[in-house]
Amino acid sequence: MHSAEGCADARQLKAPILPRARPGLVTIHNITRLALITFVVAICGGCSSSDPLSPGAASTGTLTDFQGQYSGTYRVNDCVGDGTFVGFCEGSGLTAGTALPISLSLTQNQSAVSGSVTLGQVAGTFLGTVSGGTLSGTAVMTDIPAQDITLSSNITTWKTTLSASGLSGGFTVVFRVAGATGTATMTTSIVQLTR
Secondary structure, eight states: OHHHHHHHHHHHTTTHSSSOOOOOOOOOOHHHHHHHHHHHHHHHHHTTOOOOOOOEEEETEEEOOOOOHHHHHHEEEEEEEOOOGHHHHHHHTOOOOOOOEEEEEEEEETTTEEEEEEETEEEEEEEEETTEEEEEEEEOOOOOEETTEEEEEEEEEEEEEETTEEEEEEEEEEEEEETTSEEEEEEEEEEEOOO
């Protein structure tokens, strides 16, 4: 399966992406790379898991009912880093075509949607709004500490629609490290996300 291979490849990259440094030499570049490795291991940790999928799609009035438990996969369309994050996408295996696991648990009150989203093993809090048949939202993901820094990630844009086969659409994730310059931005498409 492509997603498992992508994660295995990312795990094998641990050693090569760490630069050789003199003992005791700590640089923001080295620390950032350690944080990125930790993120890859966390996000790819769920690559080999599978959950039973149950069908279902309902709508009420003019608003689509997005409430429920979803699981499936998403595909990386593009990932670009700048500043400290140059090389992050390639080094972490977040390259175009890589498929990774996703799960989503949503509750809905009229047009307001909230819940949790999990990318691999990194969980976050989702907040969104339904307009007609479209769910738009954002999510703040759990920070990943490594050494003396913390890797933060947020879903800055989420846009999906619901059909009988599940959710379709995509989202954008932005990665940051406090005090470091630059970000990495990953755009994705949902391959399969059903309830």
